[in-house]
Amino acid sequence: MRKYTNILVIAEPKKDVQIALKRALDIAKFNPKATITYLRVVYDFSYDLLILNKVKEKPIHEDIEQTHIDHLNQIIEEYRAQENSEATIVPKVVENRDVGEAVIDEMRAGNYDLIIKAANRHGLLDSIIFTPIDWFILRHAEIPVIIAKNNDWQTGGNIAVCVDFTLNDHLQSNVAMLREAQVLAKTTGSRIHLINSAPVYMPTVMLEVPHYSPDLYEQGVLEEHKSRMYEFADKHHIDREYCHIEEGMPDDVIPSICEQINAKAVLIGSAGRSGFAAALIGNTCEEIVDDIDADLFVLNRKAIKLEKEKEKNRE
Numbered sequence: 001m002r003k004y005t006n007i008l009v010i011a012e013p014k015k016d017v018q019i020a021l022k023r024a025l026d027i028a029k030f031n032p033k034a035t036i037t038y039l040r041v042v043y044d045f046s047y048d049l050l051i052l053n054k055v056k057e058k059p060i061h062e063d064i065e066q067t068h069i070d071h072l073n074q075i076i077e078e079y080r081a082q083e084n085s086e087a088t089i090v091p092k093v094v095e096n097r098d099v100g101e102a103v104i105d106e107m108r109a110g111n112y113d114l115i116i117k118a119a120n121r122h123g124l125l126d127s128i129i130f131t132p133i134d135w136f137i138l139r140h141a142e143i144p145v146i147i148a149k150n151n152d153w154q155t156g157g158n159i160a161v162c163v164d165f166t167l168n169d170h171l172q173s174n175v176a177m178l179r180e181a182q183v184l185a186k187t188t189g190s191r192i193h194l195i196n197s198a199p200v201y202m203p204t205v206m207l208e209v210p211h212y213s214p215d216l217y218e219q220g221v222l223e224e225h226k227s228r229m230y231e232f233a234d235k236h237h238i239d240r241e242y243c244h245i246e247e248g249m250p251d252d253v254i255p256s257i258c259e260q261i262n263a264k265a266v267l268i269g270s271a272g273r274s275g276f277a278a279a280l281i282g283n284t285c286e287e288i289v290d291d292i293d294a295d296l297f298v299l300n301r302k303a304i305k306l307e308k309e310k311e312k313n314r315e
Contacts, residue, residue, distance in 0.1 A: 003031040008112045010103055011040040011072065018120035021079050021089075023148040023295065028087035028116075030187040036089045037110065038076060039189060040068050041102040043095055061095070068093045091163050100136030107141060115145045119289060119296070134289070138298050142306050144180055146265075147289055149294040153264060155189045160263040160294075162195050162254055166226040172268040175306040178236055179299065181267050193261055194233055196245045199251035200296040224246055255291040263294045270300040 009024045023037060028034040072091035080089070096102035107115060122133055138145055161181045163174045181192050201219045225245055233243050244261070246253045249255070258266055289296050
């Protein structure tokens with residue numbers, strides 16, 4: 001089973017604690033061969049003043065880049081000392097006005113197998129007016145993304161995998177997330193739990209049917225979800241005692257169960273919506289990112305599709 005060997009970490013220049021770098025070092029403890037690229041995206045508005053002066057432009061660009069590289073190296077040495085780590089960390093600076101776009105470009109240019117970014121809190125208006133950096137990365141990344149929270153990773157603990165059986169397309173996503181969870185569980189010695197929500201959409205017209213019982217309908221929906229989850233768990237050798245299902249919407253059920261089991265990492269799929277549809281509908285992984293006190297490990301459809309193609313090529 002593969003390990004994460006080439007990790008892209010996004011630097012957070014305005015934050016005192018570099019959560020993403022710390023998490024990458026946590027993972028590197030379990031894989032000494034891992035290489036961490038510590039990426040800083042910069043844009044100095046003095047660049048705009050140099051457009052007409054090509055002679056001065058290159059030296060100033062190089063000077064600004066070296067200043068940021070020196071700062072990254074200071075942070076790297078500080079965290080190496082804190083974590084007592086000898087991991088390979090490569091500082092990198094790229095110029096771009098758009099951090100999200102720069103991260104995706106770097107991901108495509110390098111042979112990375114994991115992106116780590118610290119969680120940012122954002123309000124309702126952010127989702128309607130513009131797409132925050134972490135939302136953009138979740139939607140466009142072609143590899144797994146960890147949105148890291150400020151908590152300690154320890155050997156053992158619980159990993160939650162959020163499964164969905166409502167559409168056939170989601171079955172591939174369930175398997176892909178479980179595979180990633182198995183990599184993480186083997187790496188950290190953790191236990192895998194499955195989480196599923198059973199939303200009950202009761203047609204209004206059914207309330208007019210004589211002798212119709214809403215309670216029986218809700219129970220039937222819950223039993224159907226349990227049946228599918230247990231079948232999936234049995235197939236992949238996961239004990240039923242680690243299967244959790246509750247009636248309700250995913251953005252309510254998932255945070256509640258994660259709190260109950262004290263999950264340290266939560267794996268969830270993303271539909272990868274963008275534009276106006278994303279503002280109105282949203283993605284579950286984006287709706288719960290602030291409600292879970294655990295790292296959010298996200299696989300979108302692009303990442304799942306590419307991983308499946310890689311598996312076929314390996315065969």
